Amino acid sequence: SRMEETVKKTIDENPVVVYSKTWCSYSMEVKALFKRLGVEPLVIELDELGPQGPQLQKVLERLTGQFTVPNVFIGGKHIGGCTDTVKLHHKGELTVLLSEAVGG
């Protein structure tokens, strides 16, 4: 669908993408982690898109199997949610992924 193409394009063209909800603490945590690492992800707040928000969430579910927020992509790859991203960071793997994606 058109929306699926838009999401794929967004994920491919931006090194770090976070689909989020403004009032969700898990989304805030992931955004704060990237900020601490000096990375500025492209953040898409699903609750600020009106009816397109829930539609986008369904598209993300079709593409990744994950309906929930935050939904994180690095270097075009689906990473997962907040707990997945934090786990990668604790293993020292997040900065590696980020430098590959952002370093280009």
Place this chain on the structure above:
Amino acid sequence: SRMEETVKKTIDENPVVVYSKTWCSYSMEVKALFKRLGVEPLVIELDELGPQGPQLQKVLERLTGQFTVPNVFIGGKHIGGCTDTVKLHHKGELTVLLSEAVGG
């Protein structure tokens, strides 16, 4: 207001009360913590109450200064949110409050 009276009554009559949202991970975390401690709070899911949900959130804000979920009460006292409850637990104070409230 009537709703304020209902909330005050609920908080006074139940040793542990959590105002929550079903799909919120912070609310899930606080509910899971109580479960691990063998406590069964009265859980009120604000997103299952229709239009009363947001009204209740406003009443909780008027009574406690806190609009966000989870909103936790123990022994009739306002505790705060997820981070507040977890902090009390780490300090060893949560189980003391719980045994006073639940012990009766």
